[in-house]
Amino acid sequence: MVLIVALVAASFLSLAVGSADISLESVWRAIVAYDAADPEHIAIIDKRLPRTVVGIAVGAALGLAGAVAQGLTRNPIADPGLLGISPGAALAVVVGIVAFGVTNPAGYLWFAFAGACIASALVWFIASRGRDGATPVKLTLAGAAIGAATTSLVSGLLIARAEALDTMRFWQVGALAGRGFDVLGPIAPFLIVGVVAALFLGRPLNLLALGDDTAAGLGLNVGRTRLLVGAILVVLVGTATAVAGPISFLALVVPHAVRRFTGPDYRWILPYSAPAAAAILLFADVAARIVARPSELQVGIVVAVVGAPVFIALIRRGRAAGL
Known part of the structure; x- marks a missing residue:
């Protein structure tokens, strides 16, 4: 309440x-x-209501994505960036700007979504090689490697094309300004499916948290479940990143804060993370409009400035929950 x-x-x-x-x-x-x-x-x-709805949708998706990513990898610092999803979306947006001249959010929406999907598929393909399949450690390492590679490619393309840098720098920090139903509408069905599906992942994530052998002994098909959870994660992150850009720290900090009240049960973590992240993102967006009047900051900057010290405080107090 x-x-x-x-x-x-x-x-x-x-x-x-x-x-x-x-x-x-x-x-x-x-x-x-x-x-x-x-x-x-x-x-x-006409102006503020669409932006608010976009903020709620993006915040809820990122809050769920952070909890799902940490449950999937059994890594308390996993987030869309660590798994290579957000960098993949960024690379696709840069390609859209450089190769196709796309300059507005509605135009590069599908580039970002496709880039997130391709990067995730590549991470899964690399991590699933070998006898053990896509283990949490291999997923994290493959995601970090793909993320580093795509980030380097993005930097190279932006240095070579100044006009791409001018367009990209506003998207890359994450923003809700200029995002309305024209941006959210085309991708809303994917977002709704991802959010609803994620809310039903509580039991599978609880079993995965026990370890692969224990989960398999309790009747869970670990490989198939991990693939399904990864697909839902891609939909959540891909849609949110396509709409608002890569907003850092929200998906990382919110699940940690929520665990202080819910404990380690993902059946509670998931439904708590969605409204918590949505409210935080809207409050950050309001602050972004106030601190630099008559102009405004990008909401991704405010979230990062607030999220970093909060996460450090959680770690220093020993409240960064383990999995």
Whole structure:
């Protein structure tokens, strides 16, 4: 209930705060009794509401993705970047900018999604070689190697093409500005399927956390389950990254914070992580609009600035939960 209240409060603040602040009373009237002749109502419904919905969707997807990634790899610091998914999306966006001249979020949406899928498939292919198959350690190492390689390729392409650098630098830090239903709509079915499927992964992730031998002894098909969980992770990260860019630390920090209240049971971690991450992302987006007025920061910068010290504090206090 606290998380739901926080998410509702963050949503109302997201609708009220901007280059020109609007009262919460006007926000409520715009929602329940929209007046097409009122400029404040137009700003709320046509401009800020789509951005808020995108923030909720992206935040929920990243919160779930972080919990799923850590459960899949049994690695408490696993996140989409470590597994090579976000770097793969970034490389595909750069290719779209350089080779096809794509310059807007709606245009490079599918490039980012395809890049995330291809990078994940490559990580899985490398990690699954050998007798043991795709073990957590091999997945993590393969993801780190693919991530490093794709990041180097991105840097090389951006240095060679200055116009690509100008376009890419705004996407690469993660942003909700300029993201509306035109960006979210085409990929919303994938996002909805990924979120719903992830919420049913509690029991498989709990069994994987016990180790492959124990999970297999309890009747779990480890290889098939890991492949299914990896596919859901790719959908979550691919859609979120395609819409808003690679937003760092959110998927890493939120599952750790949630474990302080839920314990290690993924049947609770997953449903708690979604609203927690969505609320944090909206609060960060509101802060990004305030600290640099009349302009605004990219929300990815605010999340990183806040998330890094929070994660360090969790580690120093010994609260970075093990798996």
